[in-house]
Amino acid sequence: MFIEPARRREPPHLRTGWIEIICGSMFSGKTEELIRRLNRARIAKLKVGIVKPSLDTRYDINDIVSHNASVIPSTPVSNAADILALVADCEVVGIDEAQFFDGAIVEVCQQLADSGKRVIVAGLDMDFSGKPFGCIPQLMAIAEFVTKVHAICVVCGDVAHYSYRLVPSQERVLLGETDSYEARCRRCFNLGPDAVHREWVYE
Numbered sequence: 389m390f391i392e393p394a395r396r397r398e399p400p401h402l403r404t405g406w407i408e409i410i411c412g413s414m415f416s417g418k419t420e421e422l423i424r425r426l427n428r429a430r431i432a433k434l435k436v437g438i439v440k441p442s443l444d445t446r447y448d449i450n451d452i453v454s455h456n457a458s459v460i461p462s463t464p465v466s467n468a469a470d471i472l473a474l475v476a477d478c479e480v481v482g483i484d485e486a487q488f489f490d491g492a493i494v495e496v497c498q499q500l501a502d503s504g505k506r507v508i509v510a511g512l513d514m515d516f517s518g519k520p521f522g523c524i525p526q527l528m529a530i531a532e533f534v535t536k537v538h539a540i541c542v543v544c545g546d547v548a549h550y551s552y553r554l555v556p557s558q559e560r561v562l563l564g565e566t567d568s569y570e571a572r573c574r575r576c577f578n579l580g581p582d583a584v585h586r587e588w589v590y591e
């Protein structure tokens with residue numbers, strides 16, 4: 389489990405910031421982990437700013453909501469550059485679904501961390517075709533801390549690494565949950581539509 393590095397209680401310009409990435413497939417617990425870290429920052433009485441891309445309207449227009457219904461309020465943002473003004477007075481910044489932001493998100497995260505803030509970013513590392521998703525690989529490269537989380541393959545029960553798309557769209561951006569995606573391990577992802585889902589063994 390990720391444990392926060394100690395922070396000196398000094399004005400932001402006198403202390404270092406950093407970037408944390410939480411990445412993985414869909415259903416791997418990225419949002420839960422983001423919410424856990426942000427709640428702990430609040431308990432530490434740090435000023436926390438939370439944003440998500442405005443196109444992510446899946447569960448709620450404003451709130452960040454995990455697949456198992458953990459919730460934290462956030463501000464929807466259309467352009468990555470707008471984040472800078474929104475969180476100017478915050479010590480900790482949380483960003484969910486970062487793969488949907490434009491390329492400026494990389495420079496925005498750098499600037500926030502350079503100005504002494506702790507920046508926690510969650511996002512999909514790969515799209516439905518198994519290709520690196522948007523800015524996430526670059527963010528992983530510049531981050532101090534990278535946490536890769538895993539789901540459970542709904543076909544065989546092994547550790548899942550991929551988000552398998554169940555519907556025919558080839559558009560990169562297609563919002564959805566279990567209606568359109570399932571978490572799969574490498575083998576079951578490569579089997580595609582030929583994968584045979586394991587039967588329930590226990591009642």
Ligand SMILES: Nc1ncnc2c1ncn2[C@@H]1O[C@H](COP(=O)(O)OP(=O)(O)O)[C@@H](O)[C@H]1O
Binds near residue numbers: 414419453
């Ligand atoms: N295949 C799966 N593997 C693991 N968790 C799953 C799966 N399907 C649904 N879940 C639920 O999703 C939760 C994680 O949700 P969330 O944090 O929103 O994930 P992410 O942001 O990575 O999509 C788990 O705690 C679990 O309740």
Ligand SMILES: Cc1cn([C@H]2C[C@H](O)[C@@H](COP(=O)(O)O)O2)c(=O)[nH]c1=O
Binds near residue numbers: 516569
């Ligand atoms: C793989 C993949 C996913 N999406 C969408 C589907 C969901 O709305 C989000 C991911 O949410 P989660 O919190 O990680 O479950 O992204 C997409 O648009 N394109 C893709 O290839």
Ligand SMILES: [Zn+2]
Binds near residue numbers: 576577
């Ligand atoms: Zn599998």
